Amino acid sequence: xxxxxxxxxxxxxxxxxxxxxxxxxxxxxxxxxxxxxxxxxxxxxxxxxxxxxxxxxxxxxxxxxxxxxxxxxxxxxxxxxxxxxxxxxxxxxxxxxxxxxxxxxxxxxxxxxxxxxxxxxxxxxxxxxxxxxxxxxxxxxxxxxxxxxxxxxxxxxxxxxxxxxxxxxxxxxxxxxxxxxxxxxxxxxxxxxxxxxxxxxxxxxxxxxxxxxxxxxxxxxxxxxxxxxxxxxxxxxxxxxxxxxxxxxxxxxxxxxxxxxxxxxxxxxxxxxxxxxxxxxxxxxxxxxxxxxxxxxxxxxxxxxxxxxxxxxxxxxxxxxxxxxxxxxxxxxxxxxxxxxxxxxxxxxxxxxxxxxxxxxxxxxxxxxxxxxxxxxxxxxxxxxxxxxxxxxx
Numbered sequence: 127x128x129x130x131x132x133x134x135x136x137x138x139x140x141x142x143x144x145x146x147x148x149x150x151x152x153x154x155x156x157x158x159x160x161x162x163x164x165x166x167x168x169x170x171x172x173x174x175x176x177x178x179x180x181x182x183x184x185x186x187x188x189x190x191x192x193x194x195x196x197x198x199x200x201x202x203x204x205x206x207x208x209x210x211x212x213x214x215x216x217x218x219x220x221x222x223x224x225x226x227x228x229x230x231x232x233x234x235x236x237x238x239x240x241x242x243x244x245x246x247x248x249x250x251x252x253x254x255x256x257x258x259x260x261x262x263x264x265x266x267x268x269x270x271x272x273x274x275x276x277x278x279x280x281x282x283x284x285x286x287x288x289x290x291x292x293x294x295x296x297x298x299x300x301x302x303x304x305x306x307x308x309x310x311x312x313x314x315x316x317x318x319x320x321x322x323x324x325x326x327x328x329x330x331x332x333x334x335x336x337x338x339x340x341x342x343x344x345x346x347x348x349x350x351x352x353x354x355x356x357x358x359x360x361x362x363x364x365x366x367x368x369x370x371x372x373x374x375x376x377x378x379x380x381x382x383x384x385x386x387x388x389x390x391x392x393x394x395x396x397x398x399x400x401x402x403x404x405x406x407x408x409x410x411x412x413x414x415x416x417x418x419x420x421x422x423x424x425x426x427x428x429x430x431x432x433x434x435x436x437x438x439x440x441x442x443x444x445x446x447x448x449x450x451x452x453x454x455x456x457x458x459x460x461x462x463x464x465x466x467x468x469x470x471x472x473x474x475x476x477x478x479x480x481x482x483x484x485x486x487x488x489x490x491x492x493x494x495x496x497x498x499x500x501x502x503x504x505x506x507x508x509x510x511x512x513x514x515x516x517x518x519x520x
Contacts, residue, residue, distance in 0.1 A: 293325055333360035
């Protein structure tokens, strides 16, 4: 029977001087977890790694006070598949959520998501397959998307950053193989943001290659004002205009803004996903849902989110997750989502893809590495091993 023999947790900085319309990232941190099993592959124990996406701070208090103790104290037989030859992510998730009341998701969902990522990484490594193939065979139709649409997220506000520097940034993304780029809005007056948008359009050529993100900054009046100003450009999407739980604002925006909208990265449960689909005025024929499994209780809950939105008329193809990490890339390929975010120049090394994988015409392939594929990204696996003290032979 497979056993978890050790769990290590650490906090790592992902700080940066950038800011969006709501926060700066000068003191941003992330939690990292290494889940060590007694399964041996190629002479070394199988270790699953997990971390949380950017935008939410490390959840070390919750991890060490509640969730990791529950996992350590659990009967090993309660965490494994019926055959006992692998961990069962759903059983692990149920153990983690023991004695947790409904609702009040908050940062709790981040802590569980960190552990859940490590569990799925270990499960696929024990099975000896990439996670995307495991997902396709277990929860999908047995086939995968051989490549995934990705867009380059950037365009942050930065001290001293002018329009020329913003244009140079977007040129780098286009030169790297991305077609669609994203920039921040809402951290400056409307006329200044419009000038910034037009400067980027000079680089990418057409509005369908540019998405904008307000990070939930606007009240209804401001959201509608921006919508009116953005209409002529025909943008790829207008993202998170208002507070993530203000479904009435989002619904009103959908009544007046004809082009694609996107939101959902700050919703952390399948109930919230269902409420957005029911009450947020999102339109399945054009809009995008951005739930991030690493922030929302992990992939176990993300599967429930997909079921919830299907019941409301949406499909996995409506989903392009926030976060820019390899877990979402595996989900996008294995469960056939609409794509994945990418951060080419920020939040390194946690964002990005395998070292040998290139972005071509706005799409990226996946490595054949077992698990999530962290080992195929040298800077990332080095950081995960260093932070958790799990270097081979160390």
